[in-house]
Amino acid sequence: MINKRKNWILTSLMVGASLLTASPSFAEVKQPNILIITADDMGFSDIGAFGSEIQTPTIDAIANDGLRFNNFYTNPLCTPTRTSLMSGVDHHRAGAGTMSLFTAPNQKGKEGYEGFLREEFVTLGDLMKNAGYTTFVSGKWDLGRFPELIPRARGFDRDFVMLDDHGSHYSTLAMWAHAPELQFTEDGKYLTELPDNYYSSRTYTDKMLSFMKDNKKNDDKPFFAFLSYQAPHDPLHVDEPWRSMYQGQYDKGWSAVRLARYKKQKELGIIPEFTELAERYWYVPDSEMLAPIVRAALGREMELYAGLMTNMDHHLNRVIQYLKETGEYDNTMILFFGDNGPEGNGTFEKITTFGTKNYIFKARNWSDVGDIRLQGTENNYTELDPGWAQVSASPFFGHKDFAFEGGIRNALVVKPAKGFEFKPGSIRSDFMHVQDIFVTLAEMTNQKFPNGYTQAKSWLAMLNDPSSKVRTADDWFGWESGNSRALRRGNWKISNNIKPWGDGTWKLYNLEKDLSERYDVSKENPEILKELVNIYENEYMVKNNVILGDRTFHESDWWNGPLRFESGNNEGDEYPPGLYKRQWVPPQEMMAEPKQVEEK
Amino acid sequence: MKGFNMKTPPLKSMMKYLIGTGLIVSTSASAITLPPRFYERTLLGVEAIPILGISFNGNINPFDPTLGDNSNSHIPQTGIDDIHLEGTMALAGYSISFPIQDRSARIAYLQPIGNMNVTATGQVTSGRSTISNVPIQYYSTNGVGDPFFEFTIGLFGTPAMDELPKAIRYQPGFQMDLLLDLSVPIGEYDSSQAINMGTNRFWGRVGFPMMLQLGDVWAPSKRASLEILPAVTWYGDNDDMYVGGTQSTDLGYSLGAHLTYDLSQHVWISLDYSYVKSGDYENSGGANDGSFDGQDFSSVGFTVATDLTRNLNASLGYQTTINDDGPGKAQMSTFSFNLTYYWADILDGLSRTGFKF
Numbered sequence: 005m006i007n008k009r010k011n012w013i014l015t016s017l018m019v020g021a022s023l024l025t026a027s028p029s030f031a032e033v034k035q036p037n038i039l040i041i042t043a044d045d046m047g048f049s050d051i052g053a054f055g056s057e058i059q060t061p062t063i064d065a066i067a068n069d070g071l072r073f074n075n076f077y078t079n080p081l082c083t084p085t086r087t088s089l090m091s092g093v094d095h096h097r098a099g100a101g102t103m104s105l106f107t108a109p110n111q112k113g114k115e116g117y118e119g120f121l122r123e124e125f126v127t128l129g130d131l132m133k134n135a136g137y138t139t140f141v142s143g144k145w146d147l148g149r150f151p152e153l154i155p156r157a158r159g160f161d162r163d164f165v166m167l168d169d170h171g172s173h174y175s176t177l178a179m180w181a182h183a184p185e186l187q188f189t190e191d192g193k194y195l196t197e198l199p200d201n202y203y204s205s206r207t208y209t210d211k212m213l214s215f216m217k218d219n220k221k222n223d224d225k226p227f228f229a230f231l232s233y234q235a236p237h238d239p240l241h242v243d244e245p246w247r248s249m250y251q252g253q254y255d256k257g258w259s260a261v262r263l264a265r266y267k268k269q270k271e272l273g274i275i276p277e278f279t280e281l282a283e284r285y286w287y288v289p290d291s292e293m294l295a296p297i298v299r300a301a302l303g304r305e306m307e308l309y310a311g312l313m314t315n316m317d318h319h320l321n322r323v324i325q326y327l328k329e330t331g332e333y334d335n336t337m338i339l340f341f342g343d344n345g346p347e348g349n350g351t352f353e354k355i356t357t358f359g360t361k362n363y364i365f366k367a368r369n370w371s372d373v374g375d376i377r378l379q380g381t382e383n384n385y386t387e388l389d390p391g392w393a394q395v396s397a398s399p400f401f402g403h404k405d406f407a408f409e410g411g412i413r414n415a416l417v418v419k420p421a422k423g424f425e426f427k428p429g430s431i432r433s434d435f436m437h438v439q440d441i442f443v444t445l446a447e448m449t450n451q452k453f454p455n456g457y458t459q460a461k462s463w464l465a466m467l468n469d470p471s472s473k474v475r476t477a478d479d480w481f482g483w484e485s486g487n488s489r490a491l492r493r494g495n496w497k498i499s500n501n502i503k504p505w506g507d508g509t510w511k512l513y514n515l516e517k518d519l520s521e522r523y524d525v526s527k528e529n530p531e532i533l534k535e536l537v538n539i540y541e542n543e544y545m546v547k548n549n550v551i552l553g554d555r556t557f558h559e560s561d562w563w564n565g566p567l568r569f570e571s572g573n574n575e576g577d578e579y580p581p582g583l584y585k586r587q588w589v590p591p592q593e594m595m596a597e598p599k600q601v602e603e604k
Numbered sequence: 605m606k607g608f609n610m611k612t613p614p615l616k617s618m619m620k621y622l623i624g625t626g627l628i629v630s631t632s633a634s635a636i637t638l639p640p641r642f643y644e645r646t647l648l649g650v651e652a653i654p655i656l657g658i659s660f661n662g663n664i665n666p667f668d669p670t671l672g673d674n675s676n677s678h679i680p681q682t683g684i685d686d687i688h689l690e691g692t693m694a695l696a697g698y699s700i701s702f703p704i705q706d707r708s709a710r711i712a713y714l715q716p717i718g719n720m721n722v723t724a725t726g727q728v729t730s731g732r733s734t735i736s737n738v739p740i741q742y743y744s745t746n747g748v749g750d751p752f753f754e755f756t757i758g759l760f761g762t763p764a765m766d767e768l769p770k771a772i773r774y775q776p777g778f779q780m781d782l783l784l785d786l787s788v789p790i791g792e793y794d795s796s797q798a799i800n801m802g803t804n805r806f807w808g809r810v811g812f813p814m815m816l817q818l819g820d821v822w823a824p825s826k827r828a829s830l831e832i833l834p835a836v837t838w839y840g841d842n843d844d845m846y847v848g849g850t851q852s853t854d855l856g857y858s859l860g861a862h863l864t865y866d867l868s869q870h871v872w873i874s875l876d877y878s879y880v881k882s883g884d885y886e887n888s889g890g891a892n893d894g895s896f897d898g899q900d901f902s903s904v905g906f907t908v909a910t911d912l913t914r915n916l917n918a919s920l921g922y923q924t925t926i927n928d929d930g931p932g933k934a935q936m937s938t939f940s941f942n943l944t945y946y947w948a949d950i951l952d953g954l955s956r957t958g959f960k961f
Contacts (some may be wrong), residue, residue, distance in 0.1 A: 047869075299769075372825065376772055377772075377774075378825075513920060
């Protein structure tokens with residue numbers, strides 16, 4: 005596979021060179037810049053342009069200048085989504101069958117379940133660099149930490165990234181007793197410490213701006229930039245004034261806020277009129293019956309989450325202003341989306357299960373709790389309750405790590421570069437997936453898709469022709485995460501979830517009438533169900549290396565208790581791996597001090 | 605999965621801080637400024653019983669600084685070089701917070717009790733030798749002092765915390781109150797005695813307690829504040845002085861300042877400063893008539909405070925006058941130990957129904 009990748013790079017280099025010399029248009033006309041922005045664990049309804057009350061004026065303005073897509077899918081978890089984005093293939097093939105925190109004993113050691121983007125896959129960085137672009141990434145990487153897997157080795161000219169999946173927004177503090185430090189790289193070096201005045205969204209933006217400015221000063225080549233915000237992922241850390249910006253605004257409770265977003269989404273045309281609001285989770289009360297003090301305390305979670313969103317939007321605005329000031333905005337294609345559904349699983353509480361070493365680590369480092377005024381600060385770990393996760397995912401059912409719509413459907417904003425034919429501000433309902441971005445950019449830069457089998461489709465025709473569609477009614481797409489399975493073909497969707505989220509049997513939904521997956525119509529349509537299950541089991545799983553786990557992270561959900569230890573484990577299995585994480589130490593010769601860059 | 609759970613960290617123990625730790629009692633004496641974090645606002649309806657023990661030692665009466673000035677004017681002057689006061693006092697009382705319009709208000713009552721004694725020293729000549737600093741007069745008193753009432757109302761800053769959600773979000777930012785004090789002369793007073801627990805006159809004070817939060821978080825382990833209290837003190841006449849006649853006193857001024865800081869979740873400290881300028885006064889109709897300057901002195905000190913239980917706070921403080929070495933300079937050292945027990949029906953109810961905080 006490694007040879008295959010090298011061969012592709014050589015071939016591409018020759019093709020690229022011939023394009024640059026043979027095609028005057030490529031050599032003379034500056035190619036559009038590409039800026040991909042991701043928000044981490046952001047739900048479908050969390051930006052103003054998709055019905056949120058959260059202030060996101062920058063993203064909304066990009067949406068007004070571009071297009072909104074309400075039928076765009078990611079994978080249910082962050083590493084899998086980033087793997088698909090970077091490779092254009094299903095994550096089970098490319099190394100992120102699941103996140104390394106959750107690998108089941110029977111998946112351990114299996115190809116495709118390494119927990120990172122395997123080395124032989126050509127990345128978007130490689131692809132765009134090969135097309136003559138200068139390539140930047142700033143923010144969360146989460147695609148591998150070894151020297152051969154960091155951005156510098158994956159086609160990026162400049163990088164400032166957090167290699168891990170999550171942790172503090174203010175420091176290198178992680179959640180594991182034996183892996184206490186988050187790791188960062190900058191321009192191919194592992195950092196010994198973070199730059200001064202570090203805060204994730206601010207620093208990632210500072211670094212991205214510095215990359216863009218350096219490029220402008222030097223080659224002024226078209227850039228491919230991936231600005232991968234860690235916000236609004238927990239821990240919900242944010243500075244003032246954003247920390248207090250939404251104080252009291254969520255005292256009305258999740259039921260009222262979800263209803264308000266749902267109505268706004270209909271008003272905006274984000275969801276069709278027939279859409280019903282998904283059922284409230286069986287273990288989440290109607291917030292109307294909660295005492296005011298409880299609503300206030302729980303509302304603090306959403307206040308902070310909203311603060312992170314608005315803060316991220318504020319920093320993104322600095323990039324947009326720079327592009328406008330330098331005359332690059334019109335010639336920059338901008339994509340913004342969330343990497344999966346909102347968090348609602350209480351993952352931190354599980355990682356730091358009572359009595360474990362991680363629990364002691366939490367007591368030492370994350371114990372600023374017990375007072376809502378501490379929430380949002382450096383040593384406090386606040387994450388969303390499922391009631392708020394349902395607000396974020398409105399109108400859908402489910403959240404992160406599930407193949408329900410709420411876990412995989414996300415808000416996508418695309419502002420094409422000048423030259424594309426589209427109606428600014430319009431909403432499109434093309435069935436799309438994050439994998440498609442790779443294929444689209446490959447087509448845009450006249451390159452062949454290098455990573456083998458994929459279900460991805462290019463968006464280029466659609467972006468140039470409003471009447472064109474990305475997928476036909478016969479195209480299907482599959483998902484799996486923690487044994488939560490789904491497949492969609494046209495408007496039919498099947499899904500299968502373990503107890504208590506399902507009963508282990510396949511359900512059938514007609515998304516044309518039922519976006520919130522309320523009505524199982526498998527009994528009325530047994531043939532369709534059978535056909536789609538057959539596709540899932542005999543095509544999707546086989547072609548994409550899906551191995552169902554013999555354990556899953558959600559197996560203890562139904563008793564709302566601690567993780568399951570008592571049966572099915574052999575000593576040495578180290579399940580769940582999220583409790584056993586160990587610090588990896590980079591080679592000493594690759595360590596460096598951070599560059600101190602602070603943009604205004 | 606993370607279900608809805610009343611034991612989740614934000615809810616589990618926040619109740620503990622609904623009241624704050626600011627109900628450490630005032631010493632309620634015109635010469636001793638109020639303790640740090642006294643004017644932290646609280647949930648309305650919170651009631652408190654403060655008990656403050658004070659041990660003082662010096663040459664002025666902390667309960668009436670017009671007494672014991674550099675001319676020792678209230679004590680017969682025959683052969684006296686200096687006086688020395690010491691005493692042990694307790695102040696116990698009650699306070700409750702309540703709303704006026706949308707403002708946070710509090711009224712407190714404090715009652716001093718205890719004992720004081722004063723020793724006058726001077727030169728004694730015996731044969732050929734003269735011995736200095738010999739006690740030549742001694743007076744003592746004990747019993748009940750003048751009760752003291754204090755009313756405060758918020759002028760700027762956080763509005764009345766009439767709901768639990770407002771209380772759990774309380775951050776002082778910058779706040780300023782109006783303070784009105786009144787001491788009523790019903791304590792024990794006997795004009796035949798050189799010193800008394802009562803002062804035989806009304807006195808009162810108008811002040812503007814200000815609190816500036818330092819840092820952007822006001823929560824246990826993170827709090828820091830700068831607090832300033834400028835005040836004007838008004839004195840009624842004492843028309844039955846020890847040596848006869850009436851004492852009339854001009855307005856006095858004071859400034860208290862505290863720099864507070866949380867050492868941990870349960871312990872905070874404060875550096876304290878106070879300046880007192882008691883009113884100039886005039887004695888008439890008695891044996892010691894004349895006009896006299898009021899006291900003028902500065903003190904520095906510290907306070908260490910902790911919460912012992914959910915309902916009980918404690919603090920230990922020390923203050924001493926500075927630049928007090930010159931002849932006739934006021935001197936005073938004060939140790940104080942304070943316990944404040946507080947409660948609110950809703951919080952006690954939550955506790956009884958099993959809510960752990």
